[in-house]
Ligand SMILES: NC(=O)C1=CN([C@@H]2O[C@H](COP(=O)(O)OP(=O)(O)OC[C@H]3O[C@@H](n4cnc5c(N)ncnc54)[C@H](O)[C@@H]3O)[C@@H](O)[C@H]2O)C=CC1
């Protein structure tokens with residue numbers, strides 16, 4: 001069985017750690033690293049996991065899951081990279097950074113897998129996209145899948161699609177929360193108590209998501225089924241079109257994709 005070290009255990013590192021534990025990964029096969037002593041104590045107490053320094057993690061783990069902010073990856077990899085033996089697997093969770101960024105710091109031939117997951121991993125409903133770097137084999141991809149499948153769904157994509165994936169599903173939960181927030185405000189505008197508006201829209205989101213997943217119907221079909229002739233829904237849709245919400249979404253995701261590219265450019 002593999003030993004996985006989470007390097008940089010902040011929000012996403014903890015999401016991965018807790019998911020692996022929920023899935024039954026033995027705690028003595030997990031190591032975590034962090035910069036702050038208080039955070040180390042918190043993780044130890046919450047999960048009973050061993051917190052070690054980065055060098056010890058490299059020595060003892062055979063899979064290194066890099067979960068620092070992309071902006072911190074250069075310092076981390078310049079310190080750690082050259083000492084990582086080529087038989088370890090490096091799994092990057094970092095937005096924007098291509099596998100070639102990691103390869104630059106690693107001994108030639110070290111396999112790197114790039115993943116983009118999302119925060120619904122906390123409830124085992126993540127969408128995780130997995131890509132092989134130059135030296136990653138089918139076995140390395142399978143191992144990355146084994147790590148992330150307990151957290152939700154996984155998909156393999158060519159690395160060239162990872163910036164688009166980041167814009168769509170990596171950041172995606174934020175767009176849905178934003179929408180719920182705005183719709184709750186709209187409910188308040190219409191005179192509903194905040195909690196009632198919140199409960200109505202959250203359950204509506206859950207029901208709609210399950211129908212999208214389980215009915216096999218195209219979203220247009222599902223929307224048309226709600227939209228009665230001369231009814232209420234079409235009046236709302238007209239306003240969404242007038243306010244160019246579709247165009248705003250296209251522009252927003254393009255901006256997120258471009259930001260991922262910028263992060264790469266700043267680090268290559
Ligand atoms: N937050 C999100 O929804 C998602 C984030 N990501 C990616 O996950 C990565 C982590 O993001 P978050 O967890 O949100 O950030 P975060 O800031 O919560 O966690 C990063 C952690 O790394 C630690 N760290 C930094 N340098 C270190 C070093 N040299 N040694 C040990 N620990 C170090 C920091 O102290 C911090 O605890 C990023 O690269 C981000 O692009 C990917 C998908 C979704």
Ligand SMILES: O=C(O)[C@@H]1CCC=N1
Nearest residue numbers: 095166169170171172
């Ligand atoms: O906002 C970010 O950069 C990270 C990557 C995807 C979701 N959160």
